[in-house]
Amino acid sequence: MATYAHVIDGTRHVFDDLRTLLACATPERSGDRLAGVGAGSAVQRAAAQMALADVPLGAFLQEALVPYEADEVTRLIVDSHDAAAFAPIAHLTVGSFREWLLSDDVDSDVLARVAPGITPEMAAAVAKIMRAQDLVLAARKARVVTRFRNTIGLAGRMATRLQPNHPTDDLAGIAASVLDGLLYGSGDAVIGINPALDNVAHVVRLLEMLDAVITRYEVPTQACVLTHVTSTLRAIERGAPVDLVFQSIGGTQGTNASFGVSLSLLAEARDAALSLHRGATFAEGPGQNVMYFETGQGSALSAGAHHGCDQQTLEARAYGVARHFAPLLVNSVVGFIGPEYLYDGKQITRAGLEDHFCGKLLGLPMGVDICYTNHAEADQDDMDVLLTVLGAAGCTFIMGVPGADDVMLNYQSTSFHDALYARRVLGLRPAPEFEAWLERMAIFAPGSGARLLEHAGGLPPAFARALHLEPRSRNDV
Missing domain, CATH: 3.20.20.70 (Aldolase class I)
Structure with missing residues (x-):
């Protein structure tokens, strides 16, 4: 099992395994404090994020965070991994994976093709080193229908x-x-x-x-x-x-x-x-x-x-x-x-x-x-x-x-x-x-996307007929 380290201001921060590294790289949250995991300081968190950025994506296929033999979720993740879908990104580290996700060459079609090759741990890892705007931009590209x-x-x-x-x-x-x-x-x-x-x-x-x-x-x-x-x-x-x-x-x-x-x-x-x-x-x-x-x-x-x-x-x-x-x-x-x-x-x-x-x-x-x-x-x-x-x-x-x-x-x-x-x-x-x-029922104006139609009494006629009611205030429905 590998150890991971990064030096900040002359201090070498060492993380004993991938599980510890991921926990320490996570932005602050009360649940991790309650669990007794995560970084003890902002400096340690920054060191963990820098160390995590250098981890090859392939490492997540070699080191299970939860033991394979004891957990059916781990077995599902490992056994269903699509090596062919992973191949285009197999050479990347977590840091270069972030850069790849944000690049203009990566669109919804590309993301759909590689998705079966991305494990949950890879996704979690790259999220930990992304800013809010990175999370927005990359997620916006992904289209799942x-x-x-x-x-x-x-x-x-x-x-x-x-x-x-x-x-x-x-x-x-x-x-x-x-x-x-x-x-x-x-x-x-x-x-x-x-x-x-x-x-x-x-x-x-x-x-x-x-x-x-x-x-x-x-x-x-x-x-x-x-x-x-x-x-x-x-x-x-x-x-x-x-x-x-x-x-x-x-x-x-x-x-x-x-x-x-x-x-x-x-x-x-x-x-x-x-x-x-x-x-x-x-x-x-x-x-x-x-x-x-x-x-x-x-x-x-x-x-x-x-x-x-x-x-x-x-x-x-x-x-x-x-x-x-x-x-x-x-x-x-x-x-x-x-x-x-x-x-x-x-x-x-x-x-x-x-x-x-x-x-x-x-x-x-x-x-x-x-x-x-x-x-x-x-x-x-x-x-x-x-x-x-x-x-x-x-x-x-x-x-x-x-x-x-x-x-x-x-x-x-x-x-x-x-x-x-x-x-x-x-x-x-x-x-x-x-x-x-919504347009057929005269709830939204045709072609408006989200503009409500106003009706005398407030209730669309189709609803009033179905309810056997006279139109009344929309707020009374």
């Missing part, structure tokens, strides 16, 4: 997950939030409910309600109840209308075990969802992306399964798990775990940019829940900044939560209005099939 009932990830597009959570799972309350979100152009990534109650009969009721809304209004989107994968499997057995299978995942076998999942269980769930054939057919073929994963820096430490690694590297390894299952959506819930792992707005912003960059670099349809908990040193201004920068970076999707305040999960996210802001300021549009539906 997925399909189920619509097309996610095209250039110039930013989708939203409509998140209509309710503290008691009241169906009428959830339906009202769904309609409210649709009327503001939210929901093209997915209409996804975090259930307050996690039993199969209840999950089936929620799925049937969402399916009824999508069917009634002919909305070109997909639904998901974010229950445990085993509950989704049982719902499928009962004939429930399951579009996407959700699961939280992590970057080590132990983390996934704490979530009650394994790679074989995820494969079983994906096969079950594919067997339903609920996706639309496109010119490129049927929509085959049926998985929705959520991740977050700090989950491995929270599970006691971090193996002495830093949280950003393990987050990237979670994307290695996600990539294997060809998901429709992957979402870093970046500030949700709390200030124990990401202390303030600065750390949340940095982590959000890292997560988005690493996910896109590995070939994932990466979204970010731009969020914080109420006991973090962060506020909505921090989230506005992160939203704007992620929009510039080509983020695949964000959240749409009524009022940006999730009253069931008790955290702060982004609202329907925030998505409109980002689309207007950055010239971004919804998924094309969803945009056409």
Whole structure:
């Protein structure tokens, strides 16, 4: 096992192994302090970053951070590595890899070709030596397109997950939030409910309600109840209308075990969802992306399964798990775990940019829940900044939560209005099939991208007819 070193002002800083080097090179965050890993000073961090820049990319294929024989995630990463895709960058160090990513010769097509050859550890390593603008520029180049009932990830597009959570799972309350979100152009990534109650009969009721809304209004989107994968499997057995299978995942076998999942269980769930054939057919073929994963820096430490690694590297390894299952959506819930792992707005912003960059670099349809908990040193201004920068970076999707305040999960996210802001300021549009539906329903002005049409009484006539209501104020829907 190699050691790594760099001299600053006459002091030689030595790092015993690649795991230690990566941890010490990571920008400051509270979770690494809690874990007892990471640099002890800014000088040591700079030395680690300089040493890391000189590490050949091939070293990450030779030295496992988490033992191969003890961890199925490591085995997945190693055994699925595409040597042919790696060949064009095999001669690079971490530092020259950064320069290559930022060069004008590297575009979305080039990144797509090399993505299967990039391991999560390589992605994490190069992120550690990049500035915020580097993370934005490189991620913006990566285009990852997925399909189920619509097309996610095209250039110039930013989708939203409509998140209509309710503290008691009241169906009428959830339906009202769904309609409210649709009327503001939210929901093209997915209409996804975090259930307050996690039993199969209840999950089936929620799925049937969402399916009824999508069917009634002919909305070109997909639904998901974010229950445990085993509950989704049982719902499928009962004939429930399951579009996407959700699961939280992590970057080590132990983390996934704490979530009650394994790679074989995820494969079983994906096969079950594919067997339903609920996706639309496109010119490129049927929509085959049926998985929705959520991740977050700090989950491995929270599970006691971090193996002495830093949280950003393990987050990237979670994307290695996600990539294997060809998901429709992957979402870093970046500030949700709390200030124990990401202390303030600065750390949340940095982590959000890292997560988005690493996910896109590995070939994932990466979204970010731009969020914080109420006991973090962060506020909505921090989230506005992160939203704007992620929009510039080509983020695949964000959240749409009524009022940006999730009253069931008790955290702060982004609202329907925030998505409109980002689309207007950055010239971004919804998924094309969803945009056409918004125009057909007279919600968005034709060709406007994100301009709401005004109606007498506030409610588009098509909705008023479907609801058997007279038009009324949009805010009353």
